[in-house]
Amino acid sequence: MVEDFSSKNITLTYRDGTSAVRTGSDANAAPLCSVKLQFVIEVLQAASCGTLPMFLSRTPSRGDILHAAVGKAFHLVAEAKATSQITDFQVSGPLNMNKSVTLGAQAQLSLNWTPQSSDLYRFVPVCFTADTLNNTQSEMRCVVVMVTSASTVQGNATVQCSPNKMVIILEKASMPGIDVNFLQLIDPSCSLSSNDTHIMGAMSFSTCGTELEDKGDNMVFKNRINSFVQPNEVIVRRRNIKIDFSCEFPKTISISSYYNLHNSDYIFTESSFGSFGYAFDIYRDNNFTNKVEHSAYPVQVMLMDMIYMGIQANSELPNVTLFVESCKATPDDNPNNAVSYDLIKNGCVKDETLKRYPSNQTSYNFEVQAFKFTGNFDQVYITCSVILCEPNNPFSRCAQGCLNEPFRRRKRALSKETSGHYIIQGPLQFVRPAAPIMTEDMLEPEMKRMDVPAAVKPPAAASESRPDLRSETRSGSQGSGAMVVLSSNLTTAVFATAFVVSLVLLALVVRHYSRKRTGEDRKVLIQEDAQT
Template sequence: MQTLRQLLLLPLLAALALVEDNSIESTGVPRCGASLHDLNKALRIELNANASCVWQIQRNANQTIRLIFSYFKFAPSSSCETESIKVYDGPSSNSPLLGQVCNDTDAVPVLQSSSDSLTFLITTNSAAFTRNFFVFYYYFSPETKIENCGGQLTGPNGTLTSPNYPAAYPEFAYCVWHIQTAKNSKINLKFQDFFLELDQNCQFDFTAVYDGLTTNTGLIGKVCGRAQPAFESSSNVMTVVLSTDYANSYKGFSAQYTSAPLPGPVEPDTLLTCSSDSMKIVLSKSYLASLGYNETHLQLNDPSCRPVITESVIFSFPLASCGTTKKDDGQSITYTNIVSVSATGSIITRQKSIQIIAKCKMENNSTLEVIYITKSNIIQNTTAVGRYNVSMSFYDSDSFSKPVRQSPYYVDLNQTLFAQVSLHSTDPNLLVFVDTCIASPRPDFGSLTYDLIRSGCSKDDTVVTYPTLEHYGRFKFNAFRFLRSFPSVYLQCDILICDNNNANSRCTEGCISRQKRAISSYTWKTHTVVGPIRLKRELRSADHSESLTKADAEETPNLQHYNFYTLSFVVLISNIIIAVAVILKYHKHQAGYSYQRIQTSY
């Protein structure tokens, strides 16, 4: 009966998907490039050889764009160098490169802008082949969360359901579940109930499952429609994604995962962590012993850097030391060092030669850690993504020697304020550049903002920027206040970090218009906030109000005594007046005077 019901549903689902498919094709989107201003839109793109087409998405929405390439088919023989989709974080292809999609992409690419504009460029090679792409985008507010949408699952087994299950899932949902079980185990994921929009290529609503903790690579499968799919990971981590569009919502899914031990030898027990100024590699003694080594056999690129031996072997060293190499690939800076484990003996050996290659990849506002180790000349790779530690403070003078610790920072109107952005890193070959600084009366930087610096250019007449100095970016401006009686000013700055060996980096260009900004011109970006700043007259007003309140409190008992004496005096006078009136009346009666009623005639 259940099978029959599913068979009857399939034609209906296919018909609904066909209706949505036809509505997309009828939108009249130009085949090669377009300028798009809708809040959301789905595009079916078909290109032939030697194409170079640009789509620009821009709208004054004060929101973020999510762009999803749910289906792409390049020429079979193409490479990433000859055929690709490049996505730029801004209104043109001169904006910073956000990501790239090509034939080797092992994922469903989902890219998110940092503002309300985004651009993507599709180029094809000379091969005679029809390329097909399906992409949709929508604007959304990152702070708006969908209830029960994604999360972290860490037990040996557990369940996950789509939002609102078993009711219809919401539109424009993007939910990510990260599953992590015990080491040396694998994950089995089975969907007991699964009902998403049916489409041959799962372009509209889909669930994607990844063999790892990221959604950038390792796609196991993408499913939609009516099914009971099952997936298995190769390790103890798995990621599940639900993505939905604007139409045809169904009940979603209910899934259960279990974990099971991995067969074969024990996996190497290693750990790599990356910070703004150091790298830390931890190796277990038991793993080294299983290979026939102990801690005396280990060394870094610089053999003089020795580990600390406890229950584990720990290498901890600054990023720019111990023979660490640095590579700038235009999108990130990677620090690499190698732990060598060499066999003993001068002529022959029966031990495996091992290398542990540790990489700290400093990416834009993200943290990733990777480590890999060789077994019998097989490299086990470990990579970690780290963040640079950046802070911003006010200083009392242009010597920038004494930071202002008080908060709020009370200043005089038009007083010169000195601000410094500091990069806390041991790598001396980095530059800091203050790209943009905006002020706002609110800490959430809502609709009311004022530009001090934009794209490295001073937008306020009082702003003066100082030359770049090692790990510091400095500028000054005169204090001001917002109209409409806002009491505070907050400052938010976008900070770029570049390799100073790159003479053409964004950090060395200074003020430049957005239209002329170079591609991939910086390697790392973050923002920092400082405030509030308030005027001293408000401080004096507050002190004056406090003193008035205190004086009022001291005078209150005196006023109460005064009121008591006044009331007593009034009562005494009233009693005297009443007594005098009674005496006068008595004397009148004694003199023979009396009142006589006057007769009234009718």
């Protein structure tokens, strides 16, 4: 039973013209109305343990905010697939929302709804699931439909997707009053640029707060442009802006594999600097020409090895200066990890093994000796904060160089520099040096040095009758690892046997000479007694 009680003082007027005063504090008052609730529970057969239905890329993501206008048809499409037949979609939404389905192993749900004036400014939740013939059910996917007036501005935007970046272009004419100075991406350190007709933003799939979502058949990279207000603004006359954009790619690799891929070049767009990017690479030597291929990541190194790294800036402007403000190491790809180690801080070198190599004004090449974090860590990531500046400007961060205290950034118009952008490199994975393998060639000189009798040395015939073991031990890479291990075990056993036998022989010799010396001593004593 659902019962209604007033929380305020009210006056009730009845059909016969009488009235009564109801106080909100009257806990003993009768309910204003009562509504009975009735349920029907259907008990189905036990569901088989199989793969659950999965929503595909056309389906809105969980928690998405969709927009509908009063008096205009709102349309939502969801797709799902399953190993068995999809028999229906269960939907929860407004009473006047219509549902149509196309069923099969890959099924489609279409929802149509026309909001009324009473729905204006409502946030309407819509949830749906997919049912199968095997009585299995997909996750419950819920979105929110925000109802606005028909006069809501629908801006024109274009998204360009490439293998390592996405670019969004907004048409200013379609969004009157839009101001690029009050727009930001998910990561506010990434800014947008503009000209007389368009607002533009460019970013790689691993920067500017770009999020990755698995949509069953596709991988989706998503970001968002939001408007914001300054802390000291009391009123605003700008429109609120929220533009979601994304790039979708067929899912040819798993999510776990994606995170092991080497980061692509970092691309940014910023007012006064246009589009610019950074490449952060590992090199094989201090010539900084031979890069480690992306297929070789994670890069395996040993402690005390020298690691050669280089940062390269690429800008549309012909004359800019690159400045590396900080570089720090962490045991994972989270630059805010509490476990960290500073290589460069506030423009100052902090690690005594770090050495910078001469380069041009848009490159920063350096070497550092390999290290690892104490504890159960076997990987290291390097995150650097980089800035582009106008050269020969005494007010820029680039001109300040090494500072003992954090730099207080001046106004952009004065300093003419970009924001500090974070770029990450890694992982560097540490490996231990392989244990040396004792071969027969190494064993024979050792046995000769110990003067082991020929009887305990491995017979030549035995060695000649097993040329496969000798050749496998020498060539190593030409045969299987199992043969190398077998040869190693054989030579180790021979060496151990020879060592034990040599000890026994040595003990026998010592005992023999001891007995002989004792006999001679007795003979001398007897002779001396006789003379006495």
